[in-house]
Amino acid sequence: MMDDVLRLKIEEYLGNQMTDKEKRAFEQEIAADDELQREVNLQREIILHLKGIYVDKVGNKGSEENKKLKAFFNSEEGKTIEESLLEVRNLYKEKARSPKFKLWRVVAAILVLILAIAGSVNYLTKEPTSLYAKYYNNKDLPSIIKRDTQNQWNEIGTLFIAKEYENCIAKIEGFLEKEVTNNYEVYLYLAMSYTEINKTDKGVKVLDELLDKKTLYENKALWFKGLIYLKEEEIAKAKETFKELKRKFPKYKTAIIEKLLKEL
Amino acid sequence: MKQKSISIELNKLITGDKEFILLLYERLLPKIINYVKKNNGEQTDAEEVFHDALYQIIARAKTQQIEIRTSLEPYIFMACKNLWLKELNKRQKQVRNDGVFELKDKDEERLEAIENQKRWDLFEEKINLLSENCKQLLKDYFDKVPYEEIVKKFSYSSENVAFQRVFKCKKKLTELIKADNRYKKL
Numbered sequence: 001m002m003d004d005v006l007r008l009k010i011e012e013y014l015g016n017q018m019t020d021k022e023k024r025a026f027e028q029e030i031a032a033d034d035e036l037q038r039e040v041n042l043q044r045e046i047i048l049h050l051k052g053i054y055v056d057k058v059g060n061k062g063s064e065e066n067k068k069l070k071a072f073f074n075s076e077e078g079k080t081i082e083e084s085l086l087e088v089r090n091l092y093k094e095k096a097r098s099p100k101f102k103l104w105r106v107v108a109a110i111l112v113l114i115l116a117i118a119g120s121v122n123y124l125t126k127e128p129t130s131l132y133a134k135y136y137n138n139k140d141l142p143s144i145i146k147r148d149t150q151n152q153w154n155e156i157g158t159l160f161i162a163k164e165y166e167n168c169i170a171k172i173e174g175f176l177e178k179e180v181t182n183n184y185e186v187y188l189y190l191a192m193s194y195t196e197i198n199k200t201d202k203g204v205k206v207l208d209e210l211l212d213k214k215t216l217y218e219n220k221a222l223w224f225k226g227l228i229y230l231k232e233e234e235i236a237k238a239k240e241t242f243k244e245l246k247r248k249f250p251k252y253k254t255a256i257i258e259k260l261l262k263e264l
Numbered sequence: 265m266k267q268k269s270i271s272i273e274l275n276k277l278i279t280g281d282k283e284f285i286l287l288l289y290e291r292l293l294p295k296i297i298n299y300v301k302k303n304n305g306e307q308t309d310a311e312e313v314f315h316d317a318l319y320q321i322i323a324r325a326k327t328q329q330i331e332i333r334t335s336l337e338p339y340i341f342m343a344c345k346n347l348w349l350k351e352l353n354k355r356q357k358q359v360r361n362d363g364v365f366e367l368k369d370k371d372e373e374r375l376e377a378i379e380n381q382k383r384w385d386l387f388e389e390k391i392n393l394l395s396e397n398c399k400q401l402l403k404d405y406f407d408k409v410p411y412e413e414i415v416k417k418f419s420y421s422s423e424n425v426a427f428q429r430v431f432k433c434k435k436k437l438t439e440l441i442k443a444d445n446r447y448k449k450l
Contacts, residue, residue: 004435007431007435008431011431042438042441042442043434043438045383045387046387046434046437046438046441047406049384049387050391050402050403050405050406051406052406054345054346054349054350054353054380055380055383055384056349056350056353056376056380057379057380057383063449065327065328065449066375066378066379068327068328069323069324069327069328069374069375069378070371070375071327072323072326072327073323073370073371073374074371077326078323078326081280081319081322081323082319084280084282085280085285085315085318085319085322086315087282088282088285088286088289089289089311089314089315091282091286092286092289092290092293095286095290142417143409143410143413143416143417145409145410145413177295178295178298178299178302179295179298179299179341180295180337180338180341180342182403183407214396215396215400216396216397216399216400
């Protein structure tokens, strides 16, 4: 059983926090102890996984499961499946080349543009409600800035702070279109960017999507959803949302929510 | 209910439902092309990777148990990402060794990719068993979120408390992985 002192030593070793002398001594310990060696390898793999770095490791190739897989690759069934997948791939390529498919993509792009322009016009003509203005504070959003100085998250954060909401939306949506992320804070930034340009229905939709994911940001998603309803003057929905927030997260903004509910 | 809809989708994939697979191509391949192109690849590389990921999932489902706990599409996307990173590793090795490298047949490559994917699945599954707080903390810590932000976000009294919490969360994760029989087999 690994004790915490040894675990900390492994942390220091893998985090390059040891002096050369300590490192050499610990490497000798590792070489002499199979269990320690396995533990160091596992810790290294966990760190790489959490950092999102791919671990290319050759495992037990002779296992029963691998024998079954190899047999499947060479079976009639395996070959038929491969052929049928290739057939669909060709079908897709043909479809993608067809003018009809390309036209559909152009129409979709034009629609997005029209919606964006309509949203900007709306923004110029509509004022936020006083309660929304009173309670909305962008400092309630979680930080999106990372310790790396150059990355897309920092750029999103900068655009949001500069109130360049449309650019911020384009940046986040462009990213979400291309990748699946678990940086869930971007959903909050996306929702509030939409809200700031008066596309509140889109803001609510984004927050509902975030709420479905059951993340650490559930309380913030409910808070901002309630605020969006305030902006829309949907008082009943706002009350319902703040009550849900109070019920689910009794310690989150307790006094503020109480006060807000009274004002409503 | 969610799990049920995933298994329906998985079943469609395994049984070779062409309409469904075509839909997967339409929805996912552009994202994968984008990812691969951004990471030193070309469209044909992305098509290969997508094909291999689908085949890998079907092969696993046909010969052993495969449990997908997220939605099918993000899972396929991650499998594609992993396959592409494996391919990049291989190409880098080839460059480093001046073109001389161990030749492996397609079956060997597929087995290795599946083994790696199984390890990735196991780690992800265990991360998802951690509390939301632990998950987010580890994610932020390894995403290099500034320490003062972590302390503020999780309402810790100091950076030292944050480090201790990271240590505990990682310890819990290690225990969960080690306690799983699949870890011993991999």
